[in-house]
Amino acid sequence: MKLGVINVSDRASAGIYEDIPGKAAVALLQEWITTPFETAYAVIPDEQALIEEQLRKLCDEEQCSLVLTTGGTGPAVRDVTPEATEAVCDKMMPGFGELMRATSLQYVPTAILSRQTAGIRGSSLIINLPGKPKAIGECLEAVFPAVPYCIDLIDGPFIEVDPEKIKIFRPKQS
Amino acid sequence: MKLGVINVSDRASAGIYEDIPGKAAVALLQEWITTPFETAYAVIPDEQALIEEQLRKLCDEEQCSLVLTTGGTGPAVRDVTPEATEAVCDKMMPGFGELMRATSLQYVPTAILSRQTAGIRGSSLIINLPGKPKAIGECLEAVFPAVPYCIDLIDGPFIEVDPEKIKIFRPKQS
Amino acid sequence: MKLGVINVSDRASAGIYEDIPGKAAVALLQEWITTPFETAYAVIPDEQALIEEQLRKLCDEEQCSLVLTTGGTGPAVRDVTPEATEAVCDKMMPGFGELMRATSLQYVPTAILSRQTAGIRGSSLIINLPGKPKAIGECLEAVFPAVPYCIDLIDGPFIEVDPEKIKIFRPKQS
Numbered sequence: 001m002k003l004g005v006i007n008v009s010d011r012a013s014a015g016i017y018e019d020i021p022g023k024a025a026v027a028l029l030q031e032w033i034t035t036p037f038e039t040a041y042a043v044i045p046d047e048q049a050l051i052e053e054q055l056r057k058l059c060d061e062e063q064c065s066l067v068l069t070t071g072g073t074g075p076a077v078r079d080v081t082p083e084a085t086e087a088v089c090d091k092m093m094p095g096f097g098e099l100m101r102a103t104s105l106q107y108v109p110t111a112i113l114s115r116q117t118a119g120i121r122g123s124s125l126i127i128n129l130p131g132k133p134k135a136i137g138e139c140l141e142a143v144f145p146a147v148p149y150c151i152d153l154i155d156g157p158f159i160e161v162d163p164e165k166i167k168i169f170r171p172k173q174s
Numbered sequence: 175m176k177l178g179v180i181n182v183s184d185r186a187s188a189g190i191y192e193d194i195p196g197k198a199a200v201a202l203l204q205e206w207i208t209t210p211f212e213t214a215y216a217v218i219p220d221e222q223a224l225i226e227e228q229l230r231k232l233c234d235e236e237q238c239s240l241v242l243t244t245g246g247t248g249p250a251v252r253d254v255t256p257e258a259t260e261a262v263c264d265k266m267m268p269g270f271g272e273l274m275r276a277t278s279l280q281y282v283p284t285a286i287l288s289r290q291t292a293g294i295r296g297s298s299l300i301i302n303l304p305g306k307p308k309a310i311g312e313c314l315e316a317v318f319p320a321v322p323y324c325i326d327l328i329d330g331p332f333i334e335v336d337p338e339k340i341k342i343f344r345p346k347q348s
Numbered sequence: 349m350k351l352g353v354i355n356v357s358d359r360a361s362a363g364i365y366e367d368i369p370g371k372a373a374v375a376l377l378q379e380w381i382t383t384p385f386e387t388a389y390a391v392i393p394d395e396q397a398l399i400e401e402q403l404r405k406l407c408d409e410e411q412c413s414l415v416l417t418t419g420g421t422g423p424a425v426r427d428v429t430p431e432a433t434e435a436v437c438d439k440m441m442p443g444f445g446e447l448m449r450a451t452s453l454q455y456v457p458t459a460i461l462s463r464q465t466a467g468i469r470g471s472s473l474i475i476n477l478p479g480k481p482k483a484i485g486e487c488l489e490a491v492f493p494a495v496p497y498c499i500d501l502i503d504g505p506f507i508e509v510d511p512e513k514i515k516i517f518r519p520k521q522s
Contacts, residue, residue: 075439075468076501083439091249091257094268094442095275095286101443102276102450109493109517112443113501120249132519145283153250153287169283171306265423265431268442269449269460276450294423319457327424327461343457345480 001037001157003029004064006044006054008072008081009131013045021070024133028140029068032166035159040064046072051084059088059124065156066147067124068140071131073116081128082115089119089126093150096127096143103142104135118143123154145169175211175331177203178238180218180228182246182255183305187219195244198307202314203242206340209333214238220246225258233262233298239330240321241298242314245305247290255302256289263293263300267324270301270317277316278309292317297328319343349385349505351377352412352472354392354402356420356429357479361393369418372481376488377416380514383507388412394420399432407436407472413504414495415472416488419479421464429476430463437467437474441498444475444491451490452483466491471502493517 007013007022026039040062044050051072058064072081086092096118104111116128116139127143129136148159149170161168181187181196200213214236218224225246232238246255260266270292278285290302290313299321303310322333323344335342355361355370374387388410392398399420406412420429434440444466452459464476464487473495477484496507497518509516 074501075441075473075498077438077503079439090251091253091289093249093287093289094271095288097442098272098275098446099279099286101446105447108519109515110497110519112447112491112494113441113498114443115439115441125249143286146286149284150249150287153248155251167283171282171284264425265427265463267423267461267463268445269462272446272449273453273460299423317460320460323458324423324461327422329425341457345456345458 001035001159002040002062002064003037004040004058004062004067006042006051006058006067006069008044008046008051008069010045010078013043019043020133021131021136024136025068025070025129025140028137032144032161033159034162035157046078046080048080048084051081052088055084055088055121055126059121059126064124065151067126068129069126070129070136073114073128073130075113075115079115082117085117085119085126085128089121091120093118093120099142100139103138104130107138120154123156125150125154141166175209175333176214176236176238177211178214178232178236178241180216180225180232180241180243182218182220182225182243184219184252187217193217194307195305195310198310199242199244199303199314202311206318206335207333208336209331220252220254222254222258222261225255226262229258229262229295229300233295233300238298239325241300242303243300244303244310247288247302247304249287249289253289256291259291259293259300259302263295265294267292267294273316274313277312278304281312294328297330299324299328315340349383349507350388350410350412351385352388352406352410352415354390354399354406354415354417356392356394356399356417358393358426361391367391368481369479369484372484373416373418373477373488376485380492380509381507382510383505394426394428396428396432396435399429400436403432403436403469403474407469407474412472413499415474416477417474418477418484421462421476421478423461423463427463430465433465433467433474433476437469439468441466441468447490448487451486452478455486468502471504473498473502489514
């Protein structure tokens with residue numbers, strides 16, 4: 001199994017900032033998931049064409065079952081991660097963005113400024129996360145309980161987790 | 175008055191499964207609505223072109239004021255009911271999907287995997303419901319209080335209900 | 349600084365109704381914001397082309413940092429304010445509509461019938477509000493705490509408010 005993380009940040013990709021958000025996302029996956037996995041990782045600038053290219057690469061060539069992006073979800077002119085995500089996805093999953101914003105709203109009223117979304121490309125689930133490490137944990141923890149079952153439904157690998165670290169849920173098959 | 179229900183399911187349309195979701199949706203309408211109505215009913219496979227055709231038929235030819243679909247709202251490759259709905263609607267109604275997902279989230283964390291939506295085609299309101307009978311009831315009960323007034327606003331018939339069974343709401347006209 | 353308000357209403361623009369919603373929105377901005385500002389104001393019918401033209405004028409020529417619309421967000425055939433908004437925006441901000449509907453749902457179940465949204469055009473934030481004065485206040489109060497920071501992020505003026513009247517929030521820069 002391979003999982004992907006893309007830190008979308010002009011400043012991190014230029015080496016001005018340390019790449020904290022991307023590493024925070026990888027650390028959470030490693031803490032929670034017990035099924036062995038490799039990580040595909042990239043730090044790229046806020047350019048829609050580059051984000052799309054990297055998403056296609058991680059989904060199609062690297063066959064990542066889950067691709068997390070960090071950053072680029074706000075209202076600023078360089079924030080284009082949601083647009084890139086929508087451009088490469090077969091199906092959008094609006095419930096992820098809704099729940100992540102509702103969760104972040106418990107902490108900050110500016111949560112509504114995040115345009116983060118999620119979608120399916122082939123057998124990969126792509127989820128946009130915010131750029132701030134604290135918000136990354138809050139958002140990923142909110143939606144992750146549904147992630148393994150989502151990946152089951154798109155014919156991905158069966159993901160197991162450490163139930164002491166995170167609870168997941170798979171409904172009984174009807 | 176005519177109301178439509180479409181069960182979208184490869185297995186139910188092939189006779190492998192009993193058609194429980196569609197019948198569950200009809201039973202709720204019959205329990206709640208006191209205005210006399212006929213039901214237009216169909217069980218069809220998860221094919222976007224067929225779903226669109228059936229939605230157009232129930233809205234335009236059969237003149238159903240409300241069309242409920244069941245099933246086909248998840249992330250799997252055959253789940254295309256929301257795409258078919260969006261393709262035939264003049265206007266999308268994002269508040270229905272948001273409230274149905276928020277309601278289902280009280281029961282299961284996988285509620286965010288549902289992409290169910292609603293929209294207007296002419297004088298018909300189309301609402302996507304999930305495929306599991308229990309979830310159908312939870313979701314339809316959550317949004318139904320707004321349905322009769324919505325149908326008023328799109329020049330449909332005046333729908334009355336049994337207030338012992340379901341509460342509806344019509345704001346005072348301004 | 350200039351702020352814009354557009355009352356979208358066939359009846360108010362024809363002089364049949366008094367222009368209460370637009371004035372209610374202006375009154376809230378004047379009550380809350382202490383940074384001096386001028387108001388650009390219009391009352392226009394529910395015609396998509398006219399709404400788009402007015403939005404472009406207030407954003408591009410008048411350089412309004414914030415443009416509020418009132419009315420035209422429901423399911424009726426003449427309700428086209430969200431479509432006009434989406435047509436002129438560079439980026440959509442789904443969190444505004446989600447939070448405004450969730451807020452209005454605390455008062456009326458028909459809140460899900462509002463299709464109100466928000467988006468960015470250049471350095472302007474456009475927010476759709478409902479048409480009823482009571483709902484205008486409820487919705488604008490819910491999202492306004494995030495508005496000044498949003499306008500910071502799109503290179504607009506630094507907006508200050510009276511903290512006795514409304515609380516706003518700016519996260520510490522990372």
